[in-house]
Amino acid sequence: MAFRARAFAEGIKTFKPTSRHDTYRALAIQTIAWNDRMQLTPIEGVKPRVYQGKNWYLKKGKAPIAQPGRSNHNLGLSVDVAQASGERFEFMAQFAGRYGFTWELNSEPWHINYYVGDRVPALVRQWKEAKSLQ
Numbered sequence: 126m127a128f129r130a131r132a133f134a135e136g137i138k139t140f141k142p143t144s145r146h147d148t149y150r151a152l153a154i155q156t157i158a159w160n161d162r163m164q165l166t167p168i169e170g171v172k173p174r175v176y177q178g179k180n181w182y183l184k185k186g187k188a189p190i191a192q193p194g195r196s197n198h199n200l201g202l203s204v205d206v207a208q209a210s211g212e213r214f215e216f217m218a219q220f221a222g223r224y225g226f227t228w229e230l231n232s233e234p235w236h237i238n239y240y241v242g243d244r245v246p247a248l249v250r251q252w253k254e255a256k257s258l259q
Contacts, residue, residue, distance in 0.1 A: 127252035128224040137216050139207065143235065147205035150198035155191070162187040188233075197229075202239050209235035223248050 132140035142148050146158070163181040167173070173180035176192045183189060190196070197203035204226075209217060214234055221227065225241040228234070245253075 127249040128220065128226065130252060131220055131224070131248070132213075132216055135216055135220075137213055140213065140216075141207050143205045143207045147198070148203075149201040150196065152193055152199055155193040155196050155199055159190055159193050162190050197238050204237055204239075205233075205235045206237060207235070225249065 129140050146154050150158075159176070159181075162184055163174070163176075164184055165179060165181060167180070168182040168185070171182045173182055174192065175181070191198075193199070206213070206217065217226075217234075217237065221237055223246060225239050225244075225246045226237040227240050228236065229238055230236055
């Protein structure tokens with residue numbers, strides 16, 4: 126919430142996940158998404174990914190996805206930010222680290238991970254303290 130509040134304060138009018146499943150994602154939802162994006166039928170030129178002992182191939186036009194149980198979304202650590210480009214991405218690049226987020230994949234500018242664990246960033250603590258005074 127502190128990162129989102131900062132976005133609004135900086136004039137970013139919309140700063141939200143791409144969908145309701147693009148923050149915490151239950152294992153069942155991750156499995157549904159995996160089955161939607163991947164297939165068992167080999168695709169020439171596509172490197173397979175192994176899941177449950179089988180080779181899976183990313184369907185053409187689909188975004189990559191982690192195997193069920195191996196996604197940081199399953200742990201509640203990842204957020205996919207809607208429309209992460211232009212001024213919104215510039216804002217994210219400038220402030221994400223100060224709010225405890227980073228990127229693990231350069232190919233997915235929308236996908237950020239919370240990495241600081243229980244070491245709450247100073248800007249988040251300041252935001253929480255200001256909220257408690259209201």
